[in-house]
Structures are given as C-alpha cells and as structure tokens.
Amino acid sequence: AQSVTQLGSHVSVSEGALVLLRCNYSSSVPPYLFWYVQYPNQGLQLLLKYTSAATLVKGINGFEAEFKKSETSFHLTKPSAHMSDAAEYFCAVSASSGTYKYIFGTGTRLKVLA
Amino acid sequence: EAQVTQNPRYLITVTGKKLTVTCSQNMNHEYMSWYRQDPGLGLRQIYYSMNVEVTDKGDVPEGYKVSRKEKRNFPLILESPSPNQTSLYFCASSRNRNEQFFGPGTRLTVL
Numbered sequence: 001a002q003s004v005t006q007l008g009s010h011v012s013v014s015e016g017a018l019v020l021l022r023c024n025y026s027s028s029v030p031p032y033l034f035w036y037v038q039y040p041n042q043g044l045q046l047l048l049k050y051t052s053a054a055t056l057v058k059g060i061n062g063f064e065a066e067f068k069k070s071e072t073s074f075h076l077t078k079p080s081a082h083m084s085d086a087a088e089y090f091c092a093v094s095a096s097s098g099t100y101k102y103i104f105g106t107g108t109r110l111k112v113l114a
Numbered sequence: 115e116a117q118v119t120q121n122p123r124y125l126i127t128v129t130g131k132k133l134t135v136t137c138s139q140n141m142n143h144e145y146m147s148w149y150r151q152d153p154g155l156g157l158r159q160i161y162y163s164m165n166v167e168v169t170d171k172g173d174v175p176e177g178y179k180v181s182r183k184e185k186r187n188f189p190l191i192l193e194s195p196s197p198n199q200t201s202l203y204f205c206a207s208s209r210n211r212n213e214q215f216f217g218p219g220t221r222l223t224v225l
Contacts, residue, residue, distance in 0.1 A: 006156075034214075036216075042218065044214075044216045045216070049213050051211075102162075102214065103173075104156045104157040104159075106155060107156045
C-alpha cells in the first residue's frame with residue numbers, strides 16, 4: 001500500500017527566497033513519485049516526476065526534487081521564489097509494479113510575499 | 115491539441131437525480147482515472163481504468179459508477195447523488211504509470 005504525507009498545508013515565503021515543500025511517502029514496492037501544481041480554478045499540471053532513474057529530478061519553472069530512499073522523502077525545492085509560483089502543490093505516489101492506484105497528498109498552498 | 119475534456123464544467127442538481135459527467139481524451143492513453151478534490155483532503159481516487167473494459171475501485175468508490183467501452187471515454191455516473199458528493203471532480207489520463215494529464219474539472223453541487 002502507498003501513502004503520502006505533505007507537511008504544512010500552508011507555506012509562505014518572500015519573493016526571492018528558497019521554496020521548500022515537504023513530501024514523505026510510504027510504499028511497499030519501488031514508487032513512482034510526482035509533484036503537480038494547481039493554479040486557481042485550473043486542473044493539475046505536472047511539475048516533475050521520479051521513475052527510478054536519476055534521484056535528483058529537475059522540472060519546469062525552476063523546480064527540482066530529490067528522491068531519498070533512506071528518508072522516504074521527495075521534497076520540492078526552488079532556489080528563488082517568484083510571485084507566479086503562488087499555487088497549490090500536490091505530491092503523489094504510484095507503484096512501479098502491481099496496482100495502478102495513485103495516491104495524492106493533501107496539498108500545500110504556497111503564498112509568495114512581495 | 116492534446117487534451118482531456120470534461121462536461122459539464124458546472125452542475126447543480128438535487129438529491130437522487132441521476133447524472134453523468136463525461137470525460138474524453140485524444141492522446142490514445144490506456145489509463146484513465148476519476149478523482150474528487152475536497153478542501154483539506156487533497157485528491158482522492160474514485161475509480162480508474164487500465165484499458166477498455168478494465169476498471170477498478172480507487173479509495174472512495176461508494177456512490178459512483180464508471181464504464182470504459184471506448185479507449186477515449188471514461189464517464190462517471192452518479193445514480194443517486196447525495197449532498198456529500200458535492201465536490202470538484204477531475205478526470206485524468208496517462209500512458210501506463212506515467213504522469214497524468216488532467217481535465218479542467220467539474221464542480222458539482224448536490225442540493
């Protein structure tokens with residue numbers, strides 16, 4: 001079975017500051033891991049994914065995430081926040097074999113302060 | 115343009131009146147899925163389909179039905195909607211276990 005925990009339902013950062021959104025997962029099989037972003041009144045779009053290749057994954061809009069098996073984590077970072085990064089971010093896990101279920105975290109709303 | 119479409123985008127209905135939300139994708143994806151999004155709960159998977167005529171329950175299937183008769187379509191059926199099914203619904207598709215492409219969402223209100 002898989003599960004995802006996102007620490008912090010709301011995160012505020014100043015424009016230009018580091019963005020760090022936390023995601024921990026559990027999975028009984030090697031996982032695929034994803035970060036999605038949702039802007040107001042829109043669907044979700046993929047930021048980046050880990051599918052058992054490189055552990056440091058780079059995505060769109062300057063975001064990246066590192067898969068750490070020992071810590072069961074897949075935290076999302078961006079060196080310098082921009083006002084346009086304000087959105088809700090979701091971490092998700094699926095199994096690389098067996099079930100095709102997708103499990104999403106409860107989301108983190110990022111606020112960027114001028 | 116590659117896309118997932120959902121209809122209707124907004125729907126207000128009354129308890130017990132059967133409704134169907136349609137979902138269609140033009141990317142020839144095998145995998146399709148329905149989610150509901152509720153504040154503080156994130157997205158929860160209702161049903162998913164790995165291919166035509168192959169469907170399975172997600173985490174919150176009660177009160178919903180699906181069918182996959184064609185690869186491109188995956189309608190969500192609420193046979194007897196209740197107020198606790200008021201939510202924002204998303205359809206998504208993907209090629210196998212890869213990233214999912216989401217539709218724009220359907221906001222459903224059941225009175």
